[in-house]
Amino acid sequence: MTRLLPLALLAGLVALPLALGANPYLLNALIVTGILTIGAMSLNLLLGFTGQLSLGHIAFFGIGAYVSALTSLGFDVELGFGLRAVHEPWPPVVGFLLATVAAGACGYLIGRLSFRVRGAYFVIVTISFAEVVRLVALNWVELTQGPLALTNIPAFTLGLPGLGFWTLKSKLQNYYLVLAVGTLCYLLIARLVHSRFGRAMRGLKENESLALSVGINATRTLTVAAVISAAMAGAAGSLYAHYLRIIDPDVFLFATTVTMVIMVVAGGKGTLMGPVVGGLIFGLLPVALRPVMAPEAQWIVYGLVLIVILFVLPRGIVPGMAARLGRRPARSAPVLEASPAVPQ
Amino acid sequence: MSAILSVDHVGVRFGGLVAIADLHFDVREGEIVSLIGPNGAGKTTAFNVMTGFLKPSQGEVRFRGTSLKGLAPHAITRLGLARTFQRTSVFPDDTVFDNVMIGLHQVGGRLGRAPVLDALLGRAGAGERQLRARAAALLDWVGLSGRMHEKAGALAYGEQRLVGVALALATEPAMLLLDEPVSGMNASETRVFVRLIRQVRERGITILLVEHDMPMVMEVSDRIVVLNYGRLIAEGPPDRIRNDPAVIEAYLGQGSSARQAAKSAHGSAREPVHA
């Protein structure tokens, strides 16, 4: 059953555009929601599975977006000391890969630096990191165009040299691209979580001293989780840049991190489906609220929902519903699968 | 036999408070040694120093000839020195089976070279099956097979201790440090546990335990080390310790009722490391 839910959801999402006709407004909302959901899934890897509340997650997303945009736009920047960095445009696919790598590398740095501190310190370090990156994007005008935004970012292209490229200009194409990347990320996270590495993350989250005592290297495990999480966020950022085809420093706003956190917490942190369910709800909620509410009122609703969920379903919608239906949350699924394989 | 663990003039101070003063003793390979003393004598602190959770203010601990100075807890475990905890001995949100699977972290590490990559590529199949078999065997050994699918946090206190032991055993240690393993167990559970300890030793694993249950200590130990106010006051076989005037003085001095109270309240007592 717990395996059927994701499959059913995937089938529904694949079929959804057919049902919607190609309503561009709704498709747009779905694409942006999908991208943010990938961000939420990556955040969940840290927040849900290792228990580290990173409130600077948007930094990785934004770095991915900028790296991908700049790779495909090219740049010519004076570095000082007579040095100049000139880059000719490369295809967006390369940008996507570089975005993933660059964000992952930042994840490594932040992981190495900040996992020396935990709790409140960690939270504040991550916020600070995102803020510094935002200010750099804002002020390094020569590279990032600052508040002017990077415009005319090329749309995503797929294909191989020699076989020709296929430019994903339409919303429908972008929708399926995001869905494909999202599914891939989901599968990767599922694999990871059910592996030895995933158990190490859970061990650290549930009882760090005990985890250390069974030989789990906390810093290494958390850093690797941060790298993977950041890389996925960077991939999502790249999709965002090539879909919207414009990126400005506001991509680093704290509010976006908060949105992702709400998606994860509301859906159920530490579950595979949680961020997906939370992402869909909180990604599409603004679309539903938009005609009836001013944006500031929408945010009030967001805040209220966050608090109410923490009160009523502290573990999130997915585990909450699973418990109500008498089923186990998706994370326990491997146990159910595993038990018959154990020789008695 | 040679010493597997040497505590070499170790001292620990918290601010001005002396938790351990110049502690010096050895544990020989294959022994069962108990570390006893009234509450607050520094027993758990000593454990925390041996397993890298606390840095000693002076002295050092050597395990199989290797100095543990500066080693992180996980690195010490990898050398073959495992421990259990007094209060929080399980991963509460996971099933008993998954607890042991987490405990098999190191063993799993030996099975695959690039664990994260393997996981991402889904190449971990064979190793996983081996691990599961091993986890099941371990649970069978400690007698928790029937509880395999229950949430560890929901188990009775005594059973949680057993999970803790299974977790420690999962690291395939050469030596095991047990912190009050039978607290919360009834008499028959304790008897079973004593048998388990002996079996563990028969497999060549050296044991050092901290315990308040004196009859159990006297029954199982080859040798006993007594601490009071952070100092070693006596060391020897059970019979000698039973009649040692310094030991009697230490325990009586604290008052037997206080001892009882301390014992029953230890669940809420603060441990330095987990406080």
Place this chain on the structure above:
Amino acid sequence: MDELIQHLVNALILGGTYALLGIGLTLIFGIMNVVNFTHGALYTVGAYVMYLTVAALGLNFFLALPVAILGGLVLGAVIEVALLRPFRGSDIDTTMLVMIGAGIILQSGTLWTFGGVAKAIPSPFPEAPLQIGMVSVSWLRLFVLGAALALIALTYALINRTKLGLAMRAAFQDSDTAALMGVDVRRIYTATFALGSSLAAAAGALLGPVYVVFPQMGGLAELKAFAIVILGGLGNVTGAAIGGFILALAEELGAGYVSSGYRDAMGFLIIIAVLLCRPTGLFAKAERIG
């Protein structure tokens, strides 16, 4: 040289309110182990209460200040009782998320109520500055510095000289033991949160007339408060006071001599640097972690 002195004077003036912001936040963290994400919103609320009482109701400027502080005190107490008390015993992440939710509601609520147009609070001080040599300081800013220092002194006296303060210090050391000793920890928590909130509101009420008042003003203030608190060590009141002045100095000199665009980055760079070198803050005693 005159320019440098002017920068130093600016930093001193700014530092007072920064210190006020930092102390409020660090008190709440130290005693309650809560990272208060409503701090910026309370700062904003303080400024708006000031605006309402002075500009809209026409009340005396100096009377409006205590009104704003009282407003912060009451709102803080309400937040604590309604949102934090039910979550006592939850992990720090949960309370952080609750506070984020509350912060969003407060900030968006302000925007909804007052609109996005910035408001100015008239001040009773002369427009012409106090001129000492080539250095000038506005009378309003001097008053703000004085008031901030007075409030800091008052907070110190409250913590060190009163029974409430004694109980707060006991709860800071160890809330379980304090409870055993007969301290009503719930009451202390409410008092602490209310006190911290009133300091944030006071900072807003003091800076509102200096700048302009608008709904998003708290966002940056909050991030700066975080920087100050990290700088001084989480939970360290004296550290926060000194941290406020250090941050103001770093910003002022950074903007004056490095690049004005990175002025607001100073605080965050400081955070990262401090955590690299001294994770527990510049003024914290070594702390056991585990």
Place this chain on the structure above:
Amino acid sequence: MTGRFTLTTAILLALAATGARAEAIRIGVNEPLTGPFAASGTYVVNGAKIAAEEINAKGGVLGRQIELVIEDNKSNPTEAAAVAEKLITSDKTPVMMGAWGSSLTLAVMPKLMDYEVPMLVETSSSGKITTSGNPFVFRISPPSSLEAATFAPTVDKLGMKKVDFLVLNNDFGRGAATDFGKMLKDKGVTVGLVETMDQGAQDMSAQLSKLKASDADTIMITSSVDQLVLLFKQMAALGLKKRVITTGGSQNPDQIIAQAGAAADGTMHLTTFLPWVPEKTPDPKATEAFIAAWKQRGFAFAGVTESFRGYDGIRAIAHAIEKAGSAEPAAITKAFWSVDFTGLNGPIRFAKAGPAGKESGQSKPDVYLIEIKDGKVIVPTM
């Protein structure tokens, strides 16, 4: 409340009353209604509404009513681009007005190319807007180079020798510093410091302390009105007494007088509209009518220096639709080139700007220098 919901509803209700709703021509309005530019964006929208009602009262365009579809771009470029896409694809507006700030307008421009829908730019001043080769852009506000050129003759009269700049750290601010700097250098005036500040920055003491120590006689400032208020207060606090000239056309002197008080005395501002002296405007009757309509709706007089652009923008669009003879994007784009009428700040007539073959349209409005004296706006005599 700035919600577009209320605004559209109001218009829908008004239209429903005339029974012409079904055949209304939709005009997209993409303005900042929340965020840092909310105040200005709201003024522009209110001006646009006055124009729409006026046009509809006179029977509309091509015999059809016009309907404004007003969307909030939240003062954010990415949002502005999304809003443009929504207006074009979902609301099917054949022509739009927007998007206030230069960063916002630049963000929208690629969408105009993608969907081939024209946009009238009412406020933005960045040179890039009309030089990047986007044939769907028609601007009625002056770019800073035009503003600088118009101001050039006054430089000698003021006796300026050395000028420092304090500008917003975006294209609006930096563009102004570049264009005015070039003009000043050509006139033999020395350009000193160029200091920047962030959009949301509140404390500019550091920058001002630096400017105070400089030996320039004039500071040229380019920023939004809220920040100008702060700047004037902080300048007074620092005892910084130099000639101040602000540029950009969105300074709103009345708000400055109200909020900065005596601190704003003696400051000079380059504006594109003279509501204080309607008789000096190109079309005094229209100016008076507009101000009357504005006041009648209960809006603060301070807003007219922004709102007239929304008013003129919608009037220009209506002229274009009239000339196009149909409400199709391509026809309207073509028709913009033949628009010719007198707006509130001079003739609205589009000249070609930018690379050949894909020129944008640029109208040349009047630019005035005003001064705040004793809490009043005066036109200084030189």
